[in-house]
Amino acid sequence: MFENNIEKIKILAIESSCDETSAAVVVNGREMKSNVISTQIPLHTLYGGVVPEIASRAHIERINQVIEKALEDAGETFDTIDAVAVTKGPGLVGSLLIGVSAAKAIAWAKDKPLIGVNHIAGHVAANFISNPDLEPPFLCLIVSGGHTTLTRVLDYNEFEILGQSVDDAAGEAFDKVARAIGLGYPGGPKIQEKAKEGDANAIQFPVAKVTGKKYDFSFSGLKSAVLNYLNSMKMKGVEVNNADIAASFQKAVVSALVGHAMDAVEEFGEDRIAIAGGVSANSAFRKAMEEECAKRHIKFYRPDMILCTDNAAMIGAAAYYQYLKQDFSDYSLNAEPGLKL
DSSP, X not given: OOTTOSSOOEEXXXXXXXXXXXXXXXXXXXXXXXXXXXXXXXXXXXXXXXXXXXXXXXXXXXXXXXXXHHHHHHTOOXXXXXXXXXXXXXXXXXXXHHHHHHHHHHHHHHTOOEEEEEHHHXXXXXXXXXXXXXXXXXXXXXXXXXXXXXXXXXXXXXEEEEEEBSSSOHHHHHHHHHHHTTOOSSHHHHHHHHHTTSOXXXXXXXXXXXXXXXXXXXXXXXXXXXXXXXXXXXXXXXXXXXXHHHHHXXXXXXXXXXXXXXXXXXXXXXXXXXXXXXXXXXXXXXXXXXXXXXXXXXXXXXXOGGGTSSOHXXXXXXXXXXXXXXOOBOTTOOOOTTOOO
């Protein structure tokens, strides 16, 4: 559908919502010409999580170089791009402001359209780069450090929210449990690796249901169950097996995610489902989704690994469809840390 377009719309996109400074050039929402990501994980590992003030300073130090590298890798300049896109929220307000300020300055100086993009919509759009045949409507499960959202993607950048986390997001629970069993930050990759050494059936951790809200998620109780288990074993003087804890915890998270997704597939009769967000890189989650979709003859889509975590290419993909609708921002564009999908 989009490959036949004669006009090539090249968007310079900027992402700085949390602890990744990223810039990319994306053509027609599907072709990633560059995607430069500068991670801050080494800076925050010492503190066991993201420190907002440190994140903001790091964005200031890196953003110009990241933007320049993205243009260089794509063989473009500020003059040859057609628009500037940036994450406006949700995220850390200080971090968001760095990206928004840079995008506004470029758009103003070069007289280019400015496009403010919802970060969560960006995660969904990562699938358009990795899966050129994917078009709405479809179901999408967005799972990251700050968000767990199950939505029907009715059109590009048009969503019907079915359910979301009422307390801890799945990624947040991964970080907290990893810290509790001494694995450190970031929790997701560390638990995934540790879980490979353990027995996922060793401990029966709860899979929470939210009363009256079929598709909402709750991971706070699961996190508490892990902490209670650790405290109980300590009081009894019993040595714990961290690999078994990691595997059993991961199984409970995956069960909740996949269960909700498959319930939605059946209720709404959808034949396509995608996943997105940092936790969509989790191998156990991807495998479980793939297996359940195969049983139901459902097409399963997921982003390439580099597009699961925060990156600017996904922002450029989402921005293209706003560009087509002339959904531009003016120079009053500001950071919206609590922005909803």
